[in-house]
Amino acid sequence: MPELPDVENYRRYLGANALHKSIAGVHVGSARILRGIAGKRLADTLSGRSMETTRRHGKHLMVQLDDGGWLTFHFGMTGRFRYFKQMEDDPKHDRLRIDFDNGYHLAFENQRLLGEVGLATDADAFVDEQDMGPDALDIDEATFRKRLAGRRGGVKTALMNQSLAAGIGNVYSDEMLFQAGIHPATPVKRLKDADIATLYRAMRTVLETAIDCGAGSDDLAQRLPRGWLLPRRDEGAPCPRCDGTIEAFRTGGRRGFLCPSCQPKRK
DNA sequence: AGTACCACCTGACGGC
DNA sequence: TGCCGTCAGGTGGTAC
Numbered sequence: 001m002p003e004l005p006d007v008e009n010y011r012r013y014l015g016a017n018a019l020h021k022s023i024a025g026v027h028v029g030s031a032r033i034l035r036g037i038a039g040k041r042l043a044d045t046l047s048g049r050s051m052e053t054t055r056r057h058g059k060h061l062m063v064q065l066d067d068g069g070w071l072t073f074h075f076g077m078t079g080r081f082r083y084f085k086q087m088e089d090d091p092k093h094d095r096l097r098i099d100f101d102n103g104y105h106l107a108f109e110n111q112r113l114l115g116e117v118g119l120a121t122d123a124d125a126f127v128d129e130q131d132m133g134p135d136a137l138d139i140d141e142a143t144f145r146k147r148l149a150g151r152r153g154g155v156k157t158a159l160m161n162q163s164l165a166a167g168i169g170n171v172y173s174d175e176m177l178f179q180a181g182i183h184p185a186t187p188v189k190r191l192k193d194a195d196i197a198t199l200y201r202a203m204r205t206v207l208e209t210a211i212d213c214g215a216g217s218d219d220l221a222q223r224l225p226r227g228w229l230l231p232r233r234d235e236g237a238p239c240p241r242c243d244g245t246i247e248a249f250r251t252g253g254r255r256g257f258l259c260p261s262c263q264p265k266r267k
Numbered sequence: 268a269g270t271a272c273c274a275c276c277t278g279a280c281g282g283c
Numbered sequence: 284t285g286c287c288g289t290c291a292g293g294t295g296g297t298a299c
Contacts, residue, residue: 002292002293003292003293006292032275032276059293074293074294075292075293076275076276076293076294077276077291077292077293077294078276078277078278078291078292078293093277111276111277111278112275112276112277112278112291112293113275113276113277114275114276114277114293114294115293150268151268151269152268152269153268153269153270157269157270160293162293162294169292169293170291170292170293171292172292233292251270252270252271252272253271253272253273254292254293255290255291
Protein backbone atom coordinates (compact mmCIF):
# COMPACT_ATOMS: atom_id res chain seq x y z
CA MET A 1 0.00 0.00 0.00
CA PRO A 2 2.38 2.53 1.10
CA GLU A 3 2.67 5.46 -1.24
CA LEU A 4 2.44 9.04 -0.04
CA PRO A 5 -1.26 9.06 0.92
CA ASP A 6 -0.98 5.83 2.87
CA VAL A 7 2.12 6.95 4.71
CA GLU A 8 0.47 10.27 5.50
CA ASN A 9 -2.41 8.47 7.14
CA TYR A 10 -0.02 6.21 9.02
CA ARG A 11 1.71 9.35 10.24
CA ARG A 12 -1.61 10.70 11.50
CA TYR A 13 -2.46 7.38 13.10
CA LEU A 14 0.80 7.28 14.98
CA GLY A 15 0.37 10.93 15.91
CA ALA A 16 -3.11 10.36 17.27
CA ASN A 17 -2.20 7.29 19.28
CA ALA A 18 1.41 6.96 20.22
CA LEU A 19 2.88 10.36 21.03
CA HIS A 20 3.94 11.61 24.47
CA LYS A 21 3.91 8.15 25.96
CA SER A 22 6.86 6.75 27.82
CA ILE A 23 8.42 3.75 26.09
CA ALA A 24 8.99 0.76 28.33
CA GLY A 25 10.75 -1.42 25.80
CA VAL A 26 11.07 -2.65 22.27
CA HIS A 27 10.64 -6.08 20.74
CA VAL A 28 12.25 -6.81 17.40
CA GLY A 29 10.22 -9.42 15.57
CA SER A 30 12.54 -9.51 12.57
CA ALA A 31 16.00 -7.97 12.55
CA ARG A 32 15.88 -7.95 8.77
CA ILE A 33 13.97 -4.69 8.73
CA LEU A 34 16.53 -2.88 10.86
CA ARG A 35 18.50 -0.41 8.85
CA GLY A 36 22.11 -0.31 9.96
CA ILE A 37 21.42 -0.77 13.62
CA ALA A 38 21.37 -3.66 16.03
CA GLY A 39 18.13 -4.49 17.80
CA LYS A 40 19.75 -4.01 21.17
CA ARG A 41 20.91 -0.52 20.37
CA LEU A 42 17.50 0.41 19.02
CA ALA A 43 15.89 -0.87 22.21
CA ASP A 44 18.39 1.00 24.37
CA THR A 45 17.84 4.19 22.41
CA LEU A 46 14.06 4.06 22.68
CA SER A 47 13.61 2.78 26.21
CA GLY A 48 12.62 5.53 28.62
CA ARG A 49 12.06 7.96 25.78
CA SER A 50 8.79 9.12 24.23
CA MET A 51 7.82 10.03 20.69
CA GLU A 52 6.96 13.69 20.33
CA THR A 53 6.44 14.83 16.77
CA THR A 54 6.07 13.29 13.33
CA ARG A 55 7.20 14.27 9.91
CA ARG A 56 6.77 12.69 6.50
CA HIS A 57 8.73 13.13 3.32
CA GLY A 58 7.60 11.11 0.34
CA LYS A 59 7.13 7.55 1.54
CA HIS A 60 9.39 8.00 4.56
CA LEU A 61 8.04 8.66 8.02
CA MET A 62 10.20 10.21 10.73
CA VAL A 63 9.32 10.39 14.38
CA GLN A 64 11.21 12.64 16.75
CA LEU A 65 11.98 11.43 20.24
CA ASP A 66 12.04 13.60 23.34
CA ASP A 67 15.84 13.53 23.27
CA GLY A 68 15.85 15.08 19.81
CA GLY A 69 16.76 11.94 17.87
CA TRP A 70 14.66 10.51 15.08
CA LEU A 71 13.17 7.11 14.43
CA THR A 72 12.65 6.49 10.72
CA PHE A 73 10.21 4.19 8.96
CA HIS A 74 9.83 3.03 5.40
CA PHE A 75 7.13 0.50 4.59
CA GLY A 76 8.32 -1.12 1.39
CA MET A 77 5.47 -2.78 -0.46
CA THR A 78 3.49 -3.85 2.57
CA GLY A 79 2.95 -2.46 6.00
CA ARG A 80 1.17 -0.24 8.48
CA PHE A 81 0.98 0.48 12.19
CA ARG A 82 -1.28 -1.03 14.74
CA TYR A 83 -1.82 0.44 18.20
CA PHE A 84 -3.33 -2.06 20.58
CA LYS A 85 -3.53 -3.17 24.19
CA GLN A 86 -4.09 -6.90 24.38
CA MET A 87 -1.25 -9.05 23.10
CA GLU A 88 -3.78 -11.28 21.39
CA ASP A 89 -4.32 -8.34 19.04
CA ASP A 90 -0.66 -8.29 18.08
CA PRO A 91 -0.71 -8.58 14.28
CA LYS A 92 0.85 -11.59 12.62
CA HIS A 93 3.53 -9.68 10.74
CA ASP A 94 4.59 -7.45 13.61
CA ARG A 95 8.29 -6.84 12.88
CA LEU A 96 8.90 -4.18 15.51
CA ARG A 97 6.82 -3.69 18.62
CA ILE A 98 7.13 -0.67 20.86
CA ASP A 99 5.76 -1.25 24.35
CA PHE A 100 4.55 1.73 26.33
CA ASP A 101 4.40 2.22 30.09
CA ASN A 102 0.61 2.55 29.80
CA GLY A 103 0.31 -1.08 28.73
CA TYR A 104 -0.37 -0.37 25.08
CA HIS A 105 1.80 -1.37 22.11
CA LEU A 106 2.59 0.01 18.68
CA ALA A 107 3.32 -2.61 16.03
CA PHE A 108 5.13 -1.95 12.79
CA GLU A 109 3.57 -4.50 10.47
CA ASN A 110 5.62 -5.47 7.46
CA GLN A 111 4.65 -8.74 5.91
CA ARG A 112 7.17 -8.85 3.08
CA LEU A 113 10.12 -7.55 5.06
CA LEU A 114 10.92 -4.94 2.46
CA GLY A 115 10.43 -2.11 4.93
CA GLU A 116 13.11 -0.45 7.02
CA VAL A 117 13.34 1.05 10.47
CA GLY A 118 16.32 3.11 11.53
CA LEU A 119 17.63 5.97 13.60
CA ALA A 120 18.76 9.38 12.43
CA THR A 121 20.18 12.33 14.25
CA ASP A 122 18.84 14.94 11.87
CA ALA A 123 15.68 14.74 9.77
CA ASP A 124 16.86 17.11 7.05
CA ALA A 125 20.11 15.24 6.65
CA PHE A 126 18.21 11.96 6.56
CA VAL A 127 16.01 13.25 3.72
CA ASP A 128 19.09 14.39 1.81
CA GLU A 129 20.72 10.99 2.16
CA GLN A 130 17.71 9.33 0.54
CA ASP A 131 18.19 11.28 -2.67
CA MET A 132 14.58 12.41 -2.58
CA GLY A 133 13.17 15.38 -4.40
CA PRO A 134 10.59 17.68 -2.82
CA ASP A 135 7.59 15.98 -1.33
CA ALA A 136 4.92 15.59 -4.00
CA LEU A 137 2.42 17.54 -1.89
CA ASP A 138 4.89 20.31 -1.16
CA ILE A 139 6.09 20.98 -4.65
CA ASP A 140 4.65 24.00 -6.48
CA GLU A 141 3.78 23.95 -10.14
CA ALA A 142 6.76 25.96 -11.29
CA THR A 143 9.16 23.65 -9.48
CA PHE A 144 7.35 20.59 -10.79
CA ARG A 145 7.65 21.93 -14.30
CA LYS A 146 11.31 22.73 -13.84
CA ARG A 147 12.13 19.31 -12.47
CA LEU A 148 10.40 17.60 -15.38
CA ALA A 149 12.23 19.69 -17.93
CA GLY A 150 14.88 17.87 -19.90
CA ARG A 151 13.84 14.39 -18.79
CA ARG A 152 14.01 11.81 -21.52
CA GLY A 153 11.81 8.93 -20.43
CA GLY A 154 8.08 8.40 -20.19
CA VAL A 155 5.86 10.39 -17.89
CA LYS A 156 4.82 7.50 -15.62
CA THR A 157 8.44 6.61 -14.95
CA ALA A 158 9.16 10.23 -14.17
CA LEU A 159 6.28 10.47 -11.70
CA MET A 160 7.52 7.39 -9.87
CA ASN A 161 11.06 8.70 -9.68
CA GLN A 162 11.52 9.67 -6.04
CA SER A 163 14.29 12.10 -6.82
CA LEU A 164 12.01 14.15 -9.06
CA ALA A 165 9.20 14.36 -6.53
CA ALA A 166 8.91 12.06 -3.53
CA GLY A 167 5.95 9.90 -2.65
CA ILE A 168 4.32 8.68 -5.86
CA GLY A 169 4.32 4.97 -6.68
CA ASN A 170 2.79 2.61 -9.18
CA VAL A 171 -0.87 2.88 -8.24
CA TYR A 172 -1.19 6.62 -7.75
CA SER A 173 0.86 7.43 -10.83
CA ASP A 174 -1.67 5.43 -12.83
CA GLU A 175 -4.48 7.34 -11.17
CA MET A 176 -2.98 10.77 -11.85
CA LEU A 177 -2.36 9.98 -15.49
CA PHE A 178 -5.85 8.55 -15.86
CA GLN A 179 -7.44 11.64 -14.35
CA ALA A 180 -5.24 13.90 -16.42
CA GLY A 181 -6.06 11.98 -19.58
CA ILE A 182 -2.41 11.39 -20.40
CA HIS A 183 -0.99 8.14 -21.73
CA PRO A 184 1.63 6.77 -19.29
CA ALA A 185 4.21 6.18 -22.02
CA THR A 186 4.08 9.75 -23.27
CA PRO A 187 7.64 11.07 -23.36
CA VAL A 188 8.01 13.93 -20.90
CA LYS A 189 9.45 16.12 -23.61
CA ARG A 190 6.25 15.75 -25.61
CA LEU A 191 4.08 17.16 -22.82
CA LYS A 192 2.70 20.58 -23.61
CA ASP A 193 2.56 23.32 -21.01
CA ALA A 194 -1.14 22.70 -20.59
CA ASP A 195 -0.54 18.96 -20.09
CA ILE A 196 1.85 19.67 -17.25
CA ALA A 197 -0.61 22.04 -15.65
CA THR A 198 -3.31 19.38 -15.87
CA LEU A 199 -0.98 16.72 -14.54
CA TYR A 200 0.11 18.90 -11.64
CA ARG A 201 -3.48 19.50 -10.64
CA ALA A 202 -4.29 15.81 -10.97
CA MET A 203 -1.28 14.97 -8.81
CA ARG A 204 -2.49 17.21 -6.00
CA THR A 205 -6.11 16.18 -6.27
CA VAL A 206 -5.31 12.48 -6.31
CA LEU A 207 -2.97 12.64 -3.33
CA GLU A 208 -5.23 14.87 -1.24
CA THR A 209 -8.39 12.96 -2.05
CA ALA A 210 -6.75 9.62 -1.34
CA ILE A 211 -5.63 10.89 2.06
CA ASP A 212 -9.11 12.21 2.84
CA CYS A 213 -10.71 8.94 1.80
CA GLY A 214 -8.52 6.94 4.13
CA ALA A 215 -5.62 5.65 2.03
CA GLY A 216 -3.95 2.86 3.93
CA SER A 217 -7.20 1.37 5.17
CA ASP A 218 -8.83 -1.60 3.51
CA ASP A 219 -12.01 0.16 2.44
CA LEU A 220 -10.34 2.98 0.52
CA ALA A 221 -11.77 1.80 -2.79
CA GLN A 222 -15.34 2.07 -1.51
CA ARG A 223 -14.82 5.58 -0.22
CA LEU A 224 -13.26 7.13 -3.29
CA PRO A 225 -15.36 9.43 -5.45
CA ARG A 226 -16.84 8.03 -8.61
CA GLY A 227 -14.65 8.23 -11.65
CA TRP A 228 -11.48 6.87 -10.08
CA LEU A 229 -9.43 4.23 -11.79
CA LEU A 230 -8.10 2.69 -8.59
CA PRO A 231 -11.05 0.39 -7.83
CA ARG A 232 -10.96 -0.72 -11.47
CA ARG A 233 -7.30 -1.47 -11.84
CA ASP A 234 -7.88 -4.69 -13.66
CA GLU A 235 -7.43 -5.82 -17.21
CA GLY A 236 -10.76 -5.79 -19.01
CA ALA A 237 -12.55 -3.78 -16.32
CA PRO A 238 -15.00 -1.12 -17.47
CA CYS A 239 -13.56 2.37 -17.55
CA PRO A 240 -15.17 4.45 -14.79
CA ARG A 241 -15.37 7.46 -17.10
CA CYS A 242 -16.29 6.21 -20.55
CA ASP A 243 -17.42 3.12 -22.43
CA GLY A 244 -13.88 1.92 -22.82
CA THR A 245 -12.12 -1.07 -21.33
CA ILE A 246 -9.14 -0.88 -19.00
CA GLU A 247 -5.89 -2.24 -20.43
CA ALA A 248 -2.80 -3.47 -18.65
CA PHE A 249 0.73 -2.60 -19.71
CA ARG A 250 4.19 -3.20 -18.39
CA THR A 251 7.03 -0.80 -17.86
CA GLY A 252 10.19 -1.32 -15.92
CA GLY A 253 8.88 -4.56 -14.55
CA ARG A 254 5.80 -2.90 -13.07
CA ARG A 255 2.28 -3.51 -14.23
CA GLY A 256 0.16 -0.46 -14.89
CA PHE A 257 -3.35 0.20 -16.13
CA LEU A 258 -4.92 2.73 -18.43
CA CYS A 259 -8.01 3.52 -20.46
CA PRO A 260 -6.98 3.77 -24.11
CA SER A 261 -9.80 6.12 -25.01
CA CYS A 262 -9.46 8.47 -22.01
CA GLN A 263 -5.66 8.40 -22.34
CA PRO A 264 -4.89 8.42 -26.05
CA LYS A 265 -1.31 8.23 -27.26
CA ARG A 266 0.17 11.55 -28.29
CA LYS A 267 1.33 12.16 -31.79
C1' DA B 268 20.46 9.74 -18.22
C1' DG B 269 17.62 6.22 -19.81
C1' DT B 270 16.00 1.16 -19.84
C1' DA B 271 15.53 -3.80 -18.79
C1' DC B 272 16.23 -7.33 -15.68
C1' DC B 273 17.09 -9.40 -11.27
C1' DA B 274 17.05 -9.58 -6.29
C1' DC B 275 15.23 -8.91 -1.81
C1' DC B 276 10.74 -11.40 0.93
C1' DT B 277 6.00 -13.47 2.09
C1' DG B 278 1.66 -14.93 0.79
C1' DA B 279 -2.51 -15.10 -2.17
C1' DC B 280 -4.44 -16.85 -6.24
C1' DG B 281 -5.45 -19.57 -10.40
C1' DG B 282 -4.49 -23.69 -13.06
C1' DC B 283 -3.83 -28.41 -13.10
C1' DT C 284 -6.02 -31.23 -1.23
C1' DG C 285 -1.56 -29.96 -2.94
C1' DC C 286 2.02 -28.34 -5.88
C1' DC C 287 3.62 -24.70 -9.04
C1' DG C 288 4.08 -20.56 -11.46
C1' DT C 289 2.90 -15.82 -11.22
C1' DC C 290 2.08 -11.71 -9.22
C1' DA C 291 1.82 -7.94 -5.55
C1' DG C 292 1.06 -0.39 -4.17
C1' DG C 293 9.20 -0.38 -3.29
C1' DT C 294 13.88 0.11 -4.09
C1' DG C 295 18.64 -0.81 -5.37
C1' DG C 296 22.23 -3.05 -8.13
C1' DT C 297 23.83 -4.49 -12.61
C1' DA C 298 24.51 -4.41 -17.43
C1' DC C 299 23.61 -2.22 -21.65
